[in-house]
Amino acid sequence: MVTLETIRKDMEAQLALDNSIQSVIVNADTLEEALQDAAVQLDSKVSTLEYEIIEKGSDGFLGLAKKPWKLRIYPTAEAMAKRKKVKDDASFDAENFYEEVKTVDQDGMFYIRHFGDNICLKVTLPVGKGRPVEAKQIISEAKRTDTLSIDEDLIRKLAKNGSKDQYEVVGQYKHVPAGDALLVIDVSKDEMLATVTVTPPSLSGAEISAEQIIRNLEIQGVVAGIEEDKINEFVDNPAYNVPCEVAAAVKPQDGRDAYMVFHFETDPTKLKIKESKNGLVNFKELNQIQNVVKGQPLAQKMPPERGKAGKTLKGRYLEAKNGKDIRLPLGKNVELDKDGVTILASMNGRVLFESERINVEPVLELDAVNIKTGNIDFLGTVVVKGNVEDGYDVKASGNIEVNGTVGQSHLKTESGDIIVSQGIFGHDVGVIQAGGSLWAKFIQSAKVEVEKFVIVSDSIMNSEVTAMKRVILNGKKAQITGGHLFATEEICAKNIGSPGGGAETILEVGFDPRLKQRLADIQDEQNSLMRELEETENNIITLENFKKQRRTLPKEKQDHLDNLKKRKEEIIVNSEKYATEVEQILQRLHELKVFGKVKAFGTVYAGVKIYVRDVVDEVRSDVKSCTFFFENGFVRRGKYEEPDMTDVKAPEGYSS
Structure with a gap:
């Protein structure tokens, strides 16, 4: 291992x-x-x-x-x-390993060179655990047959402290100029490169210094690009009879072209399926839509750069090209920010990069919603030409329009309408939630919640429907069969219920469905609290009687008694809060100006239960062409009245 x-x-x-x-x-x-x-x-x-x-x-x-x-x-x-x-x-990652970074050990070095009449010394200090140079070795190598004198004390000092990358004079030798090293400077015809070629010195001859090379370059007319580091390297470690680079022209640098930085994926093939935290993949979440909101930055242009001119060794100007500018890829529903380079979305929708343009599409058109598309979550309007298949969901901030049918799916809009041209087969699983209204041919075995109207041309069967305004069935069949329907203002259909009874049909009007549901939830909570309160009080009485008999309680039982008393106080406080909220809800329901009506221009069959306000009318025999309304504390029946359609506006393109 x-x-x-x-x-x-x-x-x-x-x-x-x-x-x-x-x-x-x-x-x-x-x-x-x-x-x-x-x-x-x-x-x-x-x-x-x-x-x-x-x-x-x-x-x-x-x-x-x-x-x-x-x-x-x-x-x-x-x-x-x-x-x-x-x-x-x-090496090891710093977050997972705490091993110290070790310094590379390097021994000290020394160089003895003969420049002019002088013996010169350069000493570099050791690194890490490297060995320092020994003064004895330096002195030994400095003493040649032609050496006249050396300063041993200075050599020891330099061996200890270094020479700071400079050559120091440490002695003199018998210089024979005839044996000096010779150098030749060669400058290329294009003035881009200069080299030095040096012949080795003979005994007692002088070596080539950095100053000599630089002086000869200047004599050759070299005024730019002198590479002092390479010259110093050559002096330290000369390579004789070999051309060595000592100067190079400053090459021109062309400016970088302008380019775009995109804040979204421009290649749709690179969009990946979402993964959960544990690495599981939901193949219904294909993540193919990139939603953006109004004002969101979509891309930014990086401006072109100016080129940097160069210079030959002899100072001749070398021109550089400036970077090329580009046009901003402005498409539909985008705008330019004040800085002139940032592209913003001018509305909510889907961002796309097509034909070299950035577009924001407020409408998403799909052939169908199925395994190919996965679930849809879109900041705009969704138009489905075919069906929304079982198990797939659609969420939109605008409208949802389905030209086919909707299966066991969840459709939800924030503020728009939902239009289903064919119908909804919920199979007791499907949920439709609209911030506006729902328009459909039929609704079957589904749960529907809308903020305005439910308009159906055919039938509503075995469904739970809640509308904050009206439920209106206005087609030839216009049948409500089974289920539970809520509406604040009215429910209107041709036939309600079914001959001979069958599935239970309940219609409720004249109240706020959400308030009534909240009231029911609170009442359930209150009943649960009362049962808990009764049980808690019985346990408290039992423990207190036990304490009276024994005068004291074991610590565990005493802690339990204290917790029971604390819980009793919490139950009483919560119960009082619920009671106050119930009174407020009842007051709002009582003050509701709309009494609500149920209308049928055909037949209301026996067995149908109709609630207007909190008063119920159980229809015991079939009723023809009738309006149910509230009066003097009772549900009354009168002649059929046409539904109020003044503020019901059909969505554009929906003809039903």
Whole structure:
């Protein structure tokens, strides 16, 4: 089993191995072969290696007296830093592991160079647990046959404190100018690159300094792009007879083109099915609709950037291109914000990116609602050309129009109407809720709640229907059979009930259905509280009698008694609140100006129960063309009256 401790040990071992490989000494016939060999050993690229020549190789004469190259090779500082970053990124995540980031150990380094008549020294300090340089070693290497004098105290000081990346004069040597290293500066014809080629100095000859290279570049007319870091690298680790880059032109940078940042998914194929917190997928929630609200940011244009001009080594101007601007993809029902770059939705709806334009569609048209579409939740109007199949729901902020039928589904609008051209087969499961009105051919075995009217052309069968205004059936059949219907103002149909009884049919008018339902709920709660209060009081009496006999109670029983008394007080307070609310509801129902009417221009069959206000009229024999209304505390029957349709406006395109 792999544990955290095992991983830690393996990584520590690998880190120790990596740290141990600071440099390698390679013998090879050529410089190139040596670098390639070292690249394999150091697991690096040749371009990221630096080297020191320990013994210079020679091709000999006709293959005789051939001498191999001996080099000390190590990665560049940039390569080491990059390797460290890669290791850190692949290391433990900070949220799950608390392992400290270990510093890469690196030994101190020193460089002895002969510039002019001086012996110069550069010392870099060690990193982490790296070993410092030893003054003895520096002094030993500084003493050559041509050395005249050295400042050993200064050398010890520099070995301890470093030279701050500078060469310090630590002595003099017998300088023979004829043996000096020679340099050649080569500037490319396009003035984009300059290289230096240096011949090695002979014994007592001076080496090339950074100042010499820079001075010769300036003599060649180079005024821009001088790379001092590469010049210093060359001085520290010279590669003789090989062209080395020391200056590069500043290349022009073309400006970035303008582009759009979209705050919605422009590719509908990338929309994913919603997952629950436990990872389960509901295939009815296909998440294919991207709803937006008025004023919501949809996209933002990132302006084009100006190009940055370049310069050749000799200062010649290199022109750069400015980024190209783009047109804003403004489509239907969107607007531009005050900043001139942000696109906003100008209404609620569905955002789409079509034909390189951002559009907000307030109407969603579907062939059907089924397994292909999943459930629909839309901020606008939904038009379904076919059916809403069993088990699929539709929610909308506007209207819902269904040209076919609705099955065991839940349709809900916030403020709009619901229009079902064919009919509703609820199968005792379907629910229709409208912030406006419901228009349908028929309603069968469904639960309906609307804020205004229920207008049906055919029939309502075995359904629970609640309308805050009127329920009107005005077709040729116009039949109410079975079920329970509520309406504040009136219920009107041709025939109500069925011959010979059958399913119970109850109609109620003249009150606020919600208030009455709330009243019924409160009364149920009150009955439950009274039963609990009676049981609580009996338990309190029992425990108090027990306490009188024993003079005291065990701690558990005493705590139980205290809790019972506390609960009794809560029940009394809640009961009083309910009683106050009941009085308020009864007062509002009593003050309701609309008494309510039930109208039938055909037949009201025996067995139908009609409630006007709280008074019931149980129809014991068939009644023809009649209006039921409230008068003097009783339900009266009068001649049939036409329903009030003055404020009933049919939805656009609905002809029933």
